[in-house]
Amino acid sequence: MSPLSKLFNHARRYRKHAVLASVYSALNKFFDVLPEILIGVAVDVVVSKQDSFLAKIGIADTQSQLIWLGILTVLIWGGESLFQYLYSVAWRDLAQNLQHDLRKEAYAHVQRLELGWFENRSSGNLLSILNDDINQMERFLNTGANMILQIVCSSILISIVFFVIAPGIAVIALLPVPLILYGTFWFQRRLAPRYADVREAAGRIGGRLNNNLFGIATIKSYTAEDFEAAHVDEASRAYVTTNAAAIRLSSAITPVIRMAVLAGFVVTLVYGGYLALHGQIAVGSYSVLVYLTQRLLWPFTGLAEIADLYQRSMASIDRVLGLIQTPLAIPYEGERLPRELVKGAVRLEQVDFSYDGAQPALTGVDLDIAPGQTIGFVGSTGSGKSTLIKLLLRFYTPKSGRILLDGHDISALDLQDLRRAVGYVAQEPFLTDGTIADNIAYGAPSASRADVEAAARSAEAHEFIARLPLGYDTPVGERGQKLSGGQRQRIALARAILKSPPILVLDEATSAVDNETEAAIQRSLARVSRGRTTLVIAHRLSTVRQADIIHVLEHGRIVESGKHDALLDRGGIYAGLWRLQTGELDTAGAT
Numbered sequence: 001m002s003p004l005s006k007l008f009n010h011a012r013r014y015r016k017h018a019v020l021a022s023v024y025s026a027l028n029k030f031f032d033v034l035p036e037i038l039i040g041v042a043v044d045v046v047v048s049k050q051d052s053f054l055a056k057i058g059i060a061d062t063q064s065q066l067i068w069l070g071i072l073t074v075l076i077w078g079g080e081s082l083f084q085y086l087y088s089v090a091w092r093d094l095a096q097n098l099q100h101d102l103r104k105e106a107y108a109h110v111q112r113l114e115l116g117w118f119e120n121r122s123s124g125n126l127l128s129i130l131n132d133d134i135n136q137m138e139r140f141l142n143t144g145a146n147m148i149l150q151i152v153c154s155s156i157l158i159s160i161v162f163f164v165i166a167p168g169i170a171v172i173a174l175l176p177v178p179l180i181l182y183g184t185f186w187f188q189r190r191l192a193p194r195y196a197d198v199r200e201a202a203g204r205i206g207g208r209l210n211n212n213l214f215g216i217a218t219i220k221s222y223t224a225e226d227f228e229a230a231h232v233d234e235a236s237r238a239y240v241t242t243n244a245a246a247i248r249l250s251s252a253i254t255p256v257i258r259m260a261v262l263a264g265f266v267v268t269l270v271y272g273g274y275l276a277l278h279g280q281i282a283v284g285s286y287s288v289l290v291y292l293t294q295r296l297l298w299p300f301t302g303l304a305e306i307a308d309l310y311q312r313s314m315a316s317i318d319r320v321l322g323l324i325q326t327p328l329a330i331p332y333e334g335e336r337l338p339r340e341l342v343k344g345a346v347r348l349e350q351v352d353f354s355y356d357g358a359q360p361a362l363t364g365v366d367l368d369i370a371p372g373q374t375i376g377f378v379g380s381t382g383s384g385k386s387t388l389i390k391l392l393l394r395f396y397t398p399k400s401g402r403i404l405l406d407g408h409d410i411s412a413l414d415l416q417d418l419r420r421a422v423g424y425v426a427q428e429p430f431l432t433d434g435t436i437a438d439n440i441a442y443g444a445p446s447a448s449r450a451d452v453e454a455a456a457r458s459a460e461a462h463e464f465i466a467r468l469p470l471g472y473d474t475p476v477g478e479r480g481q482k483l484s485g486g487q488r489q490r491i492a493l494a495r496a497i498l499k500s501p502p503i504l505v506l507d508e509a510t511s512a513v514d515n516e517t518e519a520a521i522q523r524s525l526a527r528v529s530r531g532r533t534t535l536v537i538a539h540r541l542s543t544v545r546q547a548d549i550i551h552v553l554e555h556g557r558i559v560e561s562g563k564h565d566a567l568l569d570r571g572g573i574y575a576g577l578w579r580l581q582t583g584e585l586d587t588a589g590a591t
């Protein structure tokens with residue numbers, strides 16, 4: 001299926017709109033062709049006088065013939081202008097609505113794609129699809145669709161007039177048309193892959209720019225400005241090179257078509273002149289024919305521009321529709337489980353998982369967490385703690401084994417119901433570009449200022465917020481970059497507390513705050529976590545000391561489990577870590 005038919009298929013609801021716009025384009029072309037015929041009629045009036053075409057249809061007086069010519073001219077030009085206005089508005093409206101719909105739809109779909117999909121793509125490239133490519137399509141619909149239609153209409157209309165006046169010349173004048181069309185398609189087919197490359201190159205520039213702007217502080221601190229500028233230069237140069245290949249080809253179309261047009265025009269001029277000289281066609285008809293050949297064939301030179309615009313847009317439409325049609329690996333729909341009914345029992349049965357299919361991230365994990373329990377997860381970096389949480393949120397699907405929430409296999413649950421039941425504070429929390437209050441109430445727009453403040457107090461964030469000149473209305477900047485790491489963490493924690501979920505998940509949620517603040521957060525968390533299942537990942541063991549059970553992970557396996565004291569008594573990995581963190585080892589080593 002060509003990208004254009006895919007687009008029409010996709011935009012079925014705009015069919016009526018497209019038909020109307022096409023009708024306006026056709027009518028505009030109809031009125032546009034008529035003045036040439038009027039020229040013929042005018043010549044006919046002054047040359048043939050009482051024997052003219054107008055005299056034959058009842059306007060005998062030459063004076064009246066001229067007045068009628070004037071009236072007709074005004075009407076025709078009026079009609080042409082009216083339909084030009086109408087088609088222009090209709091096509092642009094269509095382009096606007098369609099690009100809006102496509103952007104909306106593409107973004108909504110992208111949001112639903114699973115995390116693993118994003119990890120294998122550059123977000124800059126995605127941005128370029130959602131923005132640039134959709135704009136390309138708009139450009140084509142704004143002008144290109146009308147141009148194609150008008151060439152078709154004018155060819156048909158002018159051919160009809162031609163055949164009526166001088167069928168012999170018509171055949172000759174039309175001879176170059178198949179050649180022109182074949183030539184255009186030939187070029188166009190070769191343009192398609194070049195424009196696909198151009199769009200890829202544009203995506204790579206987007207990726208590079210996005211990456212660099214995101215890491216601007218690192219670029220500066222490593223004085224890598226020149227290095228990164230060279231990277232952008234390279235990506236931009238690749239875009240220029242791929243574009244140049246397309247431009248060279250598309251620029252060749254017009255000269256080739258012009259030669260074909262020239263052949264048709266010369267034949268009409270010479271052969272038509274010969275017929276007029278020998279009285280086989282009237283002088284008026286001859287002048288109309290010469291004008292019409294020009295009008296018939298000349299627009300074909302515009303095909304180059306159209307083919308170019310068309311191929312550029314089709315490459316873009318392919319990318320946009322490709323995005324929209326990407327299947328979801330993790331479906332959203334499933335068995336409903338309203339949050340109010342969730343008790344918070346979590347069970348993992350022999351869960352295996354690997355990100356790349358080769359290196360295992362979790363192996364044979366079994367967990368049985370009763371509602372309301374507080375569970376700690378510790379272990380060396382890369383041991384699989386965050387992965388466990390990501391599987392619980394169904395960001396990824398286990399390779400084998402099951403995860404159950406209140407006895408329901410989460411793979412069968414409605415994805416949003418599952419995630420509504422979990423308050424998740426990620427290791428590197430994301431703050432959105434709004435105020436502190438907006439961020440705490442993220443996902444809970446109906447929360448009152450009092451709710452926001454109470455959550456902030458529980459997260460030990462109220463004090464620092466109250467000290468800011470704008471308090472809760474302080475803008476946090478893009479990704480919260482105007483706040484410190486510890487402040488961002490506390491806002492993210494307040495956000496999860498405000499959500500008041502049956503399951504609270506804290507992945508290193510207090511790693512960036514000082515010991516004193518952490519101790520205060522611990523005290524309020526003890527209150528907040530009452531009555532809800534709380535899963536806490538921490539490197540600082542004091543964070544999980546009070547947990548009902550602590551699991552120690554190593555290389556994706558749970559290697560120790562138990563309460564703090566029991567684990568210390570056991571004298572295993574946990575006990576070793578504890579000694580290291582509390583300085584007992586140093587003391588022991590010193591003595």
Ligand SMILES: Nc1ncnc2c1ncn2[C@@H]1O[C@H](COP(=O)(O)OP(=O)(O)OP(=O)(O)O)[C@@H](O)[C@H]1O
Pocket residue numbers: 119355356361379380381382383384385386387388427
């Ligand atoms: N998106 C990913 N794609 C591929 N591999 C990943 C991905 N995320 C994590 N890993 C790998 O999976 C393993 C477990 O990572 P995970 O983030 O679960 O560790 P962690 O115990 O939370 O570590 P940390 O304490 O450093 O946060 C690591 O080896 C890591 O490199």
